[in-house]
Structures are given as structure tokens and as C-alpha cells.
Amino acid sequence: MPAYAATGVVLRRISLGETDRIITLLTREQGKLHAVAKGARKPGSRSGGATELFTLTRFMLASGKSLEIVSQCEVQESFPALRADLGLLARATYLCELADRLTEDHEPSPDMFDSLVSALYLLRRRADEPDMVLHAFELQLLSERGYAPGLGQCVTCGGDPGAQSLSFSPTLGGVLCGRCRRPMDAIPLPVTALDLMRRMACADADGIVALRGAASDLRVVGRCMKWTIRYRIDRDIKSAEFLDSLRPQGAGPA
Amino acid sequence: MLHYARPLARLVAELEKLPGIGPKSAQRMAFHFLRAPHADAERLAQAIMEVKEKIVFCRECFNFADQEVCDVCRSPKRDGTVICVVAEPRDLMAIERTAEFQGLYHVLQGVISPQEGIMPDMLKIKELLPRIQRHNTTEIIVATNPTVEGEATALYLVRLLKPLGIKVTRIAHGLPAGGDLDYADQATLISALQWRREM
Numbered sequence: 001m002p003a004y005a006a007t008g009v010v011l012r013r014i015s016l017g018e019t020d021r022i023i024t025l026l027t028r029e030q031g032k033l034h035a036v037a038k039g040a041r042k043p044g045s046r047s048g049g050a051t052e053l054f055t056l057t058r059f060m061l062a063s064g065k066s067l068e069i070v071s072q073c074e075v076q077e078s079f080p081a082l083r084a085d086l087g088l089l090a091r092a093t094y095l096c097e098l099a100d101r102l103t104e105d106h107e108p109s110p111d112m113f114d115s116l117v118s119a120l121y122l123l124r125r126r127a128d129e130p131d132m133v134l135h136a137f138e139l140q141l142l143s144e145r146g147y148a149p150g151l152g153q154c155v156t157c158g159g160d161p162g163a164q165s166l167s168f169s170p171t172l173g174g175v176l177c178g179r180c181r182r183p184m185d186a187i188p189l190p191v192t193a194l195d196l197m198r199r200m201a202c203a204d205a206d207g208i209v210a211l212r213g214a215a216s217d218l219r220v221v222g223r224c225m226k227w228t229i230r231y232r233i234d235r236d237i238k239s240a241e242f243l244d245s246l247r248p249q250g251a252g253p254a
Numbered sequence: 255m256l257h258y259a260r261p262l263a264r265l266v267a268e269l270e271k272l273p274g275i276g277p278k279s280a281q282r283m284a285f286h287f288l289r290a291p292h293a294d295a296e297r298l299a300q301a302i303m304e305v306k307e308k309i310v311f312c313r314e315c316f317n318f319a320d321q322e323v324c325d326v327c328r329s330p331k332r333d334g335t336v337i338c339v340v341a342e343p344r345d346l347m348a349i350e351r352t353a354e355f356q357g358l359y360h361v362l363q364g365v366i367s368p369q370e371g372i373m374p375d376m377l378k379i380k381e382l383l384p385r386i387q388r389h390n391t392t393e394i395i396v397a398t399n400p401t402v403e404g405e406a407t408a409l410y411l412v413r414l415l416k417p418l419g420i421k422v423t424r425i426a427h428g429l430p431a432g433g434d435l436d437y438a439d440q441a442t443l444i445s446a447l448q449w450r451r452e453m
Contacts, residue, residue: 012285012369017273017274018273018274043430045422045438046439048439049439049440049441049442052401052402052437052441053401053402054402055441074439075439075440075441077440078439078440078441078444080441080444080445081400082440083405084405084409085409085414086410086412089402089405089406089409090368091407093369093402093406094368096369097368102279111389149384205395238368238370238371239368239369241371241373242366242368242373242406243368243370245374247447
């Protein structure tokens with residue numbers, strides 16, 4: 001196959017040999033790809049910066065036996081503001097790991113690519129409350145994979161959940177009304193947190209910038225997302241642990 | 255089918271385990287040792303064993319050392335008020351080769367890597383705090399690589415040390431010596447502009 005162009009976000013990279021790197025990319029057209037960037041770890045290498053985590057890069061790739069081979073690359077956006085703030089850096093790393101876990105190789109996912117790139121840009125714009133971006137991205141990513149939590153009706157009885165004694169069940173995948181509440185795994189959900197989740201799920205970029213909500217509601221949404229993701233992908237997102245460790249005690253999604 | 259005599263095959267197999275050594279290189283090295291004088295092979299074998307037996311981590315800075323405390327930490331000429339924090343012993347050696355730095359070092363033995371699950375408490379970070387007190391350190395130079403993991407580690411150290419009133423500095427990033435501006439990527443150029451200095 002001749003060399004082809006692809007623009008992608010670097011989701012993961014591992015060292016190979018003395019100077020090479022294997023990178024995992026999320027591209028718009030080809031979905032998730034794995035490629036070898038030869039010499040990327042050499043000092044002064046042109047592909048060093050272009051193959052850094054959460055960098056948006058335009059690649060020229062050639063198909064190898066098992067991995068693509070990077071023949072040229074040019075950084076489109078390196079998100080320097082995200083690298084200068086520990087909280088934003090941890091969130092951007094988490095977003096990349098989440099996108100990696102929720103995508104299959106060579107499965108074109110333009111919506112997921114757009115959501116990820118948008119979230120990386122928005123993290124800087126919402127540096128005041130970056131978890132708004134994080135949880136909106138989580139909701140949209142889950143939705144694109146067909147795991148959208150049910151937020152409109154009670155996922156058990158199908159009725160209007162109302163506004164009293166609501167809860168969220170990660171295993172049933174959505175909101176439960178007061179009558180169907182299952183104490184075992186359900187997370188108590190204030191109606192204001194449900195409202196925030198609904199707005200997050202359908203917000204576009206400008207909508208995410210404009211999102212406002214109480215810190216306590218944001219924490220509840222974070223908790224619902226954390227357990228939904230854990231249930232859906234059946235494993236931990238390693239970078240979530242680091243992100244949680246940076247949050248003030250009791251401010252993270254327990 | 256066995257291609258080599260058994261001891262030779264064993265040597266090739268062992269050499270193949272070395273980083274960056276493939277089957278062909280391993281074979282070439284094995285034949286070199288076969289042809290080399292006996293004393294050369296013995297010196298190499300002894301050097302490997304000596305490294306395994308005698309090299310420990312310095313209890314002060316966690317650099318490689320052949321005593322409890324390494325040469326740098328023992329030296330009275332070193333200035334403990336400035337500590338340069340590096341990720342690995344090889345980074346320390348790279349800075350030492352410049353002969354520019356006269357302070358002490360602290361080797362973290364890795365960097366924070368959220369995706370790999372390498373958390374701050376797995377590194378030698380908490381061991382840095384008593385050293386700062388002991389040496390009345392006023393400046394910490396963070397010399398981790400300009401990668402996401404290196405930056406995460408540097409930012410974490412800033413968050414930890416700034417409240418203690420310690421000056422935390424970061425090594426400059428930018429164009430390499432002899433580099434070409436036209437070939438530099440956006441991130442490098444941004445760093446080069448941000449970290450510019452008056453001439």
C-alpha cells in the first residue's frame with residue numbers, strides 16, 4: 001500500500017529499542033492505528049515532539065507487516081497549555097487513555113476523533129472547571145460507543161423519573177426513579193445533577209464552555225461516570241488514579 | 255537442529271537478551287569472544303560480576319554507587335543548596351559530563367506515568383524532602399525530559415515544593431545546538447520563544 005496521509009491524536013506511546021517509538025493514534029478516517037516512529041527518541045528528532053502524548057499531528061504513514069510506519073509528520077497542535085498545568089495534563093492523559101480503551105483498531109470513528117480533539121481544546125478554555133469538559137466527553141464517548149446512559153426515563157420502569165429520591169445505576173445504565181431505586185449499586189442522584197448530565201450529554205463545544213453547575217453535582221456526575229466506565233470496559237483506567245490523587249480530599253469521584 | 259556447539263549456543267542466547275542485540279549481532283559478538291584472548295573474556299566476565307555484586311544505590315541521592323554514599327554526595331566541593339532532580343542515573347551522568355553543575359543530585363528512579371500506573375509514591379520523591387532540610391537547599395532544578403511524563407513529574411514537584419518556600423526551576427527547552435529552525439516542531443519553537451533570554 002502506498003504512503004497515505006492521516007491526521008491523528010497520539011493516545012499512547014511506548015519505547016521500542018534504543019531510539020524508536022510505537023505510537024497509538026486516533027485518526028479521523030482510519031480510526032485507531034499503531035505505528036512505528038523510527039528515531040523518534042533521538043535528540044533533535046523531528047518526530048519526537050510530533051509523537052508526544054495528546055499531540056495532534058499530520059502523519060504520512062506506510063503500511064508495514066503488523067504496524068504502520070511513520071515516514072513524515074508535522075505537528076498541527078501540541079496543546080502547550082495542557083502541558084503547563086498538572087491538572088489539565090492529567091485530564092488530557094486520561095482522555096487519551098479512555099479513547100484508547102473505548103475504540104477498536106482500524107474502525108473509523110470520526111465523531112470520537114472530533115469529540116477528543118474538541119475536548120483537548122476545551123480543557124484549556126474551561127481551565128476554571130475542567131471536569132465539565134471531562135465528564136461531557138465521557139458521556140459523549142459512551143454515547144458514540146452505544147453505551148449512552150439512560151437519562152430521560154427510569155431505566156427499570158420506563159416512567160418519568162420525577163425529581164425525588166433519584167439514583168443512578170451504573171450496571172443498569174441510567175437513572176432510576178424513587179420507586180425503582182436499588183440500594184445495592186445505585187448512586188444517589190440529586191435532580192440538579194441529573195439536569196447537569198442531560199445538558200452535558202447534548203452540549204456542543206460552545207455549550208460545554210457555557211455549562212455551569214454546582215461543584216457537588218459535578219462530583220456526583222463524576223462518580224456516575226467513573227463506575228459506568230468501569231462497568232462497561234471491565235477494567236480500570238490507570239490515569240484516573242493519578243487524576244483522583246490530585247483532587248483535594250473528598251473532591252473526587254469516590 | 256543445533257547449529258552451534260552447546261556452550262557457544264548458550265553464549266549467543268545470553269547475548270541476544272541484551273538491549274538492541276539481535277541474533278546476528280549476538281553471533282558476531284560470540285565469535286569475537288571465541289577469537290579474543292582468554293584474558294579479555296575473563297576481564298569482561300569479571301566486570302559484569304563486579305557490577306552485579308558491588309553496585310548499589312547511593313542512600314543519599316539514589317545514583318549508582320560502589321559505596322553506601324556515591325562520590326558526588328561525598329565530595330566536600332559540592333554545593334548542597336542546589337539539588338538537581340533527574341529521572342535516571344544516566345541523566346545524572348549526562349549532566350556530570352558537562353562539568354557545569356556543582357550542586358548535588360537526586361535521582362527519582364523514574365517519572366510519573368499515569369497511563370502506566372506509575373504514581374508519585376513509587377518514585378524517590380519523599381526521600382528528597384529530608385535532604386532539602388539537611389542541606390538547607392534553596393533551589394531545586396528539575397531536569398526531567400521534556401515529555402508529558404517528564405512535565406507531569408516537574409509540575410508535581412512544583413506543587414509539592416513551592417509551598418515550602420523553595421525555588422523550583424526547570425531546565426530550558428528549545429532548539430538543540432546545531433539545530434535547524436525550519437525543522438523544529440511547534441512545541442519546540444514555542445518553548446524556545448518562551449524560554450528566550452536577553453543578550
